[in-house]
Amino acid sequence: MxxxxxxxxxxxxxxxxxxxxxxxxxxxxxxxxxACTIIGxxxxxxxxxxxxxxxxELIALGWMNIGAAQSPDSAxxxxxxxxxxxxxxQSIQAGIAIALPVAAAGQVLTVFARxxxxxxxxxxxxxxxxxxxxxxxxxxxxxxxxQALRVAIPALLVTVFMNAGSVQHLLNSIPNVVxxxxxxxxxxxxxxxxxxxxxxxxxxYLMPFFFLGFILASYLNFSLLSxxxxxxxxxxxxxxxxxxxxxxxxTAATGSSETLADDMLED
Amino acid sequence: MSGAVKKLNKKDLFxxxxxxxxxxxxxxxxxxxxxGFCFDMIPAIKKFYKTDEExxxxxxxxxxxFNTTPAVCGPVVGVTAxxxxxxxxxxxxxxxxxxxxxxxxxxxxxxxxxxxIWGTLRPITAALGASFALNGNILGPLLFFISFNAVRxxxxxxxxxxxxxxxxxxxxxxxxxxxxxxxEGASILGxxxxxxxxxKWTKINVPVVISQTTNQAGVKSTxxxxxxxxxxxxxxxxxxxxxxMMYLLKKKASPILLIFALFGVGILGxxxxxxx
Numbered sequence: 046m047x048x049x050x051x052x053x054x055x056x057x058x059x060x061x062x063x064x065x066x067x068x069x070x071x072x073x074x075x076x077x078x079x080a081c082t083i084i085g086x087x088x089x090x091x092x093x094x095x096x097x098x099x100x101x102e103l104i105a106l107g108w109m110n111i112g113a114a115q116s117p118d119s120a121x122x123x124x125x126x127x128x129x130x131x132x133x134x135q136s137i138q139a140g141i142a143i144a145l146p147v148a149a150a151g152q153v154l155t156v157f158a159r160x161x162x163x164x165x166x167x168x169x170x171x172x173x174x175x176x177x178x179x180x181x182x183x184x185x186x187x188x189x190x191x192q193a194l195r196v197a198i199p200a201l202l203v204t205v206f207m208n209a210g211s212v213q214h215l216l217n218s219i220p221n222v223v224x225x226x227x228x229x230x231x232x233x234x235x236x237x238x239x240x241x242x243x244x245x246x247x248x249x250y251l252m253p254f255f256f257l258g259f260i261l262a263s264y265l266n267f268s269l270l271s272x273x274x275x276x277x278x279x280x281x282x283x284x285x286x287x288x289x290x291x292x293x294x295x296t297a298a299t300g301s302s303e304t305l306a307d308d309m310l311e312d
Numbered sequence: 313m314s315g316a317v318k319k320l321n322k323k324d325l326f327x328x329x330x331x332x333x334x335x336x337x338x339x340x341x342x343x344x345x346x347x348g349f350c351f352d353m354i355p356a357i358k359k360f361y362k363t364d365e366e367x368x369x370x371x372x373x374x375x376x377x378f379n380t381t382p383a384v385c386g387p388v389v390g391v392t393a394x395x396x397x398x399x400x401x402x403x404x405x406x407x408x409x410x411x412x413x414x415x416x417x418x419x420x421x422x423x424x425x426x427x428x429i430w431g432t433l434r435p436i437t438a439a440l441g442a443s444f445a446l447n448g449n450i451l452g453p454l455l456f457f458i459s460f461n462a463v464r465x466x467x468x469x470x471x472x473x474x475x476x477x478x479x480x481x482x483x484x485x486x487x488x489x490x491x492x493x494x495x496e497g498a499s500i501l502g503x504x505x506x507x508x509x510x511x512k513w514t515k516i517n518v519p520v521v522i523s524q525t526t527n528q529a530g531v532k533s534t535x536x537x538x539x540x541x542x543x544x545x546x547x548x549x550x551x552x553x554x555x556x557m558m559y560l561l562k563k564k565a566s567p568i569l570l571i572f573a574l575f576g577v578g579i580l581g582x583x584x585x586x587x588x
Contacts, residue, residue, distance in 0.1 A: 069336050070382055073434070073460055078441050082453040092448045099445025099452055102438050103513065107567065109430035117568050145575070149568045162340035166375075169338075169347045173371035176364045178354055181371070185351040188338035222583045229587045230578020232515030233553055237570045239510055240557030242435045248499045258507025263546040269443050269508065273436070276504035280497040290493055 048088070048132060048204060055087045056128070057201050063120040064196030065189045068158070070110055077101035077144075080123035088131045097130055097140045098123065104141065104234055105148075107241025118151020124200045129207065138228045151196075158195045162188045254279065318359055318400065320393060320476065327355045329469050332389055335382040344379035349389070349414075356393040360400035370396065373407050380418040381425025383464045386471020388417045393472075394479035424495055432502035433463055439509055510554050511547030518549070519588045 059080075067075035074080065078098040085094015101123060108116035126144035129135060135143075165188040172180040243255070257279070262272060284290060320328075331352045338347040350371060357370045380388065392414055399405040437460045445452030518537040526532050541548050560570060581587030 065337075068339050069334060071333050071335070071461075071464065073457065076438065076456070078438060078445055078453045078456050082445075082450075091450070095445045095450060095452060096448045099442040102442040102445070102456075104571070106435050106438060109426075109434070145568070145571060152568070159339055159341050162338050163342045165338050166340050166343055166347055169350070170372075170375060173350070173368065173375055176367045176371065178358065181347070181350060181354065185338045185347050186334060188340075188347075189334075223579055226579025226582035227575060228578075229517075229582045230575045232517075233550065233578075234571055234574050236510070236514055236550065236553040237557050237561075237567055237574065238435075239506060239514075239554050240561055241567060242431050243503075243506055243554070244558050244561050248496070248503070251496070251499050251503055254500045255503040255507040258504035259511050259547065259551060260507075260545075262508035263511045269440060269505075269512070272508045273440070273501075273505060276501045276508075279504060280500035283500055284493050284497045287496075 052087055053201070053204050056084065056124070056204050057197050059083050059087065060120075060124055060197035060200035061193035063124060064193040067118065067120040067155075067196065068189070068192040075120035075123070077105055077119055077123040080120060081127040084124055084127035085131060088128070090131045093131050093137075094127055097127055097137055100137050100141065100231070101126070101144055104144075104231075104238060106235065106238035108148075108238070109241070116152075117148035118155055118196075119148060120196045121151035121154070121199060122148035124196065125203050128200070128203055132207075136224075138224060138231060141231055142224070142227050151199075154195050154199075158191045161191050254283075318397065320356060320359060320397070324355045324359060325473055325476065328352050328389060328393070329386075329472050331355070332382075332385055332468050332472065333465075335385050343375070343377045345382075345385070346375050346378050349378040349385075350374040352385070352389045353392065353396070356396055360396050366400070369407075373410060376411055376414075378414060378418060380422040381429050383429045383467050384421045384425035384471060385418075386468045387475035387478075388414055388421065390472040390475020390477075391417065391479060394476050398479070427502075428495060428498055429464070432498050434460060436502065436505055439505070439513075510550050514547070514550035514553070516549040516553070517588045518586060520586060 063075045063080050063083075066072055074083075078101075081094045081098030081101060082091060083094070085091040085097070088094070101119075105117070105119050105122075108119055110116055122144040125147050126140040129143050130137065130140040165184050169181055169184045172184060254276075258272065258276065261267075261275070267275075331354070334351065335345055335348045337351075339345065340347075353370075353374045357367055357374075361367045361370055374392075378388075392410060395405055395410050395413065399410070437456050440459075441452040441454075441456030443452070444455060518541070520537045521534050522537060522540070523535045524532065525535075557570060561567065578587060
């Protein structure tokens with residue numbers, strides 16, 4: 046499959062959006078589920094894009110920006126793997142094998158980008174000194190260009206220089222035991238994502254609910270949606286019946302007088 | 313001190329809401345969202361302060377270190393705007409109390425926001441979306457995009473407007489039990505769904521044959537490691553693996569390193585015929 050010029054342009058534009066999205070972390074355009082789908086749409090094979098996006102999304106479930114730390118680069122990984130899978134007619138498993146090293150490499154680029162933006166911060170200090178609102182706005186928004194190019198330039202290079210033949214040749218040289226092994230590992234690699242999310246939630250005393258979900262789903266063949274509904278009901282009942290909250294409603298009902306509330310505080 | 317209270321109208325608040333969607337645009341290692349917060353506050357600063365000197369001080373005040381979960385920055389922006397309004401109206405509020413309120417709010421809000429947004433809302437909406445996407449259904453990405461952003465945008469808009477109205481009172485509100493109740497409920501749902509995902513979506517198969525017997529009817533039955541584990545409880549290996557990963561992550565192992573290590577295990581296991 047030959048990539049047309051308009052497709053190259055569209056990929057560049059979307060790569061900019063995803064790059065900005067990955068630092069903003071608002072609309073989630075950098076997540077595999079969205080990014081792979083859009084790249085699929087641009088390249089005329091949305092179906093493959095969606096499936097690759099769903100597969101990568103599960104692996105990337107725990108990739109998140111917490112505090113100053115940043116996650117592996119899902120934007121770059123999603124875009125480059127989607128291009129190579131669709132243009133090079135590769136399997137989804139090969140897509141995963143491409144995405145992971147790219148995500149790790151992208152993480153390094155992110156560190157550079159977030160260091161460069163320190164200069165924007167210092168320029169903003171000077172703009173504040175001069176009470177230049179417009180310059181402040183400009184500095185804040187233009188810092189996004191650094192992030193956009195961080196993703197768009199590598200994506201453009203891949204689109205232009207990797208034609209289908211060379212991709213196929215490159216990937217065919219991977220021995221069978223590696224692709225087979227990656228396929229197997231793809232089944233349980235998501236455990237890392239689950240572990241990150243679980244560590245994040247961190248409410249140890251609520252772990253029984255985790256085991257409840259685990260046991261129910263191990264033996265029952267319900268859809269995920271119905272499990273979600275069960276979880277919602279369980280959460281609702283727990284917070285309704287928990288004496289911790291009951292006590293509070295009581296104080297709210299009886300403790301309207303301030304003296305009583307003060308007494309409670311002194312206790 | 314004019315006495316005429318300059319209030320933010322809906323347009324100003326909407327402007328700040330739109331700006332807050334660019335909270336992390338100038339994310340940098342030195343002061344994280346500092347410029348982002350200042351960017352959010354600009355409509356309020358323009359409205360409340362008219363002299364260059366006041367404006368300069370206000371801008372510099374909000375170029376200080378700031379960091380929280382972007383989806384829940386709304387309440388801080390709202391409360392800070394309310395404080396700036398009171399200050400511009402002559403209330404004795406100094407730089408220190410405005411900044412300490414910001415810091416006081418951003419910590420707890422990140423404490424609630426990180427597990428709630430990154431730990432619960434996104435994994436659940438993304439996993440739900442991915443479950444459709446694995447079959448190539450366009451509903452998957454759409455579902456994820458719409459549901460995540462609907463909640464996120466609502467949090468931002470109501471965070472800002474609510475924070476602005478509640479003003480100083482919000483600190484008390486954070487301590488009230490509505491928020492803990494909501495957080496706890498969300499954690500329960502999140503943990504429950506994670507439990508479901510661990511067993512449903514992890515595929516580990518150990519086809520190592522332990523014994524092979526032929527019964528009287530002549531039907532061969534093979535006993536594999538996986539068969540025995542499944543009799544014990546399906547999904548047991550997935551559960552064990554998840555706990556191992558949690559432990560290693562707590563020991564500061566890098567996630568990407570763990571992913572590569574698991575790929576190594578997969579390739580090695582496949583080569584030895586232990587995993588399939």
